[in-house]
Amino acid sequence: MIVLKVNRSKQLIIARDIISKIKYGQYRPGTYLPSENQLTDLYGASRETIRKALNELNDLGLIQKIKGKGSIVLDIQRYTFPISGITSFKELNSSQAMNAQTKVLQNKPASVPEYFLARGVDNDQRATFLERLRIVNGEPSVLDIDYLLDPPIQKVPTAEATNSLYEYLEGQLGLRISYATKEVTVEKPNVEQKKLLNLTDRDMVVAVRSMTYLDDTTLVQLTESYHRPDKFKFTDFARRKRI
Incomplete structure (x- = not known):
């Protein structure tokens, strides 16, 4: 479980929650994350905020965004x-x-x-x-x-x-x-x-x-x-x- 500070921006809170789910196997390597629309509903956030959160994960090498398909989880170990x-x-x-x-x-x-x-x-x-x-x-x-x-x-x-x-x-x-x-x-x-x-x-x-x-x-x-x-x-x- 990630402990988050209330003054963190919403996109970072969302990014860290997804990282936690990747780490603990809720989103497994080789599978796709929920769509941007689904994540928007899940987190009660705007589409732009979700995109920024996914860009954070993309830059960290945790996911690969594939045009027209979504965001696939990459393999991370330890x-x-x-x-x-x-x-x-x-x-x-x-x-x-x-x-x-x-x-x-x-x-x-x-x-x-x-x-x-x-x-x-x-x-x-x-x-x-x-x-x-x-x-x-x-x-x-x-x-x-x-x-x-x-x-x-x-x-x-x-x-x-x-x-x-x-x-x-x-x-x-x-x-x-x-x-x-x-x-x-x-x-x-x-x-x-x-x-x-x-x-x-x-x-x-x-x-x-x-x-x-x-x-x-x-x-x-x-x-x-x-x-x-x-x-x-x-x-x-x-x-x-x-x-």
């Missing part, structure tokens, strides 16, 4: 973390009904690690070190390590880091997050990663390292995200756009 997009864990948790929790392990000033220094970050760059463990269905699944750069971010309240970092950065600090570069590798976990993610000596982790920028090209966030590969599938859904 939880999907899009590599190319910039989406907060809270947004993924809400949209995919992941039953996830966030535990803040550390929140303190720190220096930037060597990986990012080698990619042009200044050696004397000040940062807030934020380490968070993501727990899905009671199991530790993702270890997120962020370095929030000062300026413009001087500190992050732990309560906000537990809730949603991006809601704090965008909603309270007024920052406009625009784009990110990412690198994905498969690595041997270190001692801390093995302990926190319940890994054995033979297990590997999927490491996603990213550098996130504001719309004025200011570098604002450095992230090292370590995932259990047995828990998640990493996908990039792309649609061709003619230029």
